[in-house]
Amino acid sequence: MIGRPAFWVWATGCALGAYTTLITIVPQANVFSSGALIGLVVLIPVLLVGFWLFHHIRPVRTNPVGYALMAVAWGCFGAFGVAFAANTAFLGLVGKVAGLEFVDQWGDAIVAPIDEELAKVAGVALLALMIPWLITGPLAGFGYGALIGLGFQVVEDFLYVFNSIIAAGGIQEVGDTLSTLFVRVALSAWWSHWAMTAVAGAGLGYFAGRADRPMRRRALVGLGGLLLGMAMHAWWDSPALPGAFLVKGFPLLLVAFAVFLVARHDERTRFPVAAPAEIQRAT
Known part of the structure; x- marks a missing residue:
């Protein structure tokens, strides 16, 4: 694995992202230590429970746990670091083109779905390139995508704690x-980044893992999954239905669950045929 260029892209991205995250969050945590402590007490269990849940998806749990941890690490640091820098630059560009009033209302719905979903799903692609037998189909892509989104989600929630304190x-x-954690966890965690990246990851998993299908079909499914994940993100960040968390969020959960069912059906119908070849590749 470490002999593949994708591993060093992953490692470099995680290292640079960790540095960006630390220099951004640690100074604020030193000033607002009570907020930092409360945030950690709430968000660490969220991370652990989410990891336990997504790790139980069949293609994920049958592989070494280290690969799942690598997915979470990319979400926490690699994807977060890339998105943090890209969002700032992209929002500035949109503001210059469309004006500050427009970017204040629509900026997040335009910028974040592109920057953040590309940064997160890149982690699934890196895993597929590092360990070619790992992403065997859409269900594996869904599981590892969910883990990446979970890591991103927890770090972003922690940063939002300090943003809200400073804004007030x-x-x-x-x-x-x-109040921030109530909104970000109790009212939003059920259909947040994990769901969006799981959907995008399922599409990429189909592209990477279904070599028995025509390339055109694989490419269309992969692109469709990414665009659907972006659309979910854009809907959630849009100014439509402000404060209606359940109304906006529950459809995202339904979409993610529907994609999971389709991916699981693909896995169950294909696994008896694919298993010998996959076991041989793994060994």
Whole structure:
């Protein structure tokens, strides 16, 4: 694995992303230590429970756990670092073209679906290039995509804790932290980044793992999964239905669950035939 260029892209991306994350978050955590502590107490269990859940998806749980940890690491650091820099630049460009009022209302819905989904799904692609037998189809892509999205989601939620404290003037640190975590976890975690990247990852998993299908079909499914993940992200970040978390979010959960069912059906109908070849590649 370490002899493949994709591994060093993954390692470099994670290292640079970790540096970006640390220099961004640590100074704020030093100032707002109560918010940081509360955030960690809430978000670490979210990360652990999410990891346990997504690791139980069949193609993921049958592989070494280290690969799942690599997916989470890319979400926490590699994808987050890329998206953090790209979002700033892209928002500035949109602001110059369309004006500050437009970017304030629509900027997140335009920029984040492109930058963040590409950065996250790149992790699934890197895993497929590092370990060619790992992404065997859409269900594997769904599982590893969900893990990447989970890592990204937790780090972003932690950063939002400090953003909300600073935006409110820093005078109600505990209250602002709790309200932010309530919105980001209780009202949003069920259909957030994990769902979007799982859908995009399923498409990429089909492209990478279904070598028995025509290239045109594989490319269309891969692109369709990515565009669907981006559309989910754009809908969630759009200014439509402000505050209607359940109304906006539940359809995203339904889409992710539908994609999971289709991917699981593909896995179950194909696995008895594909298993010997996949086991041989793995060994």
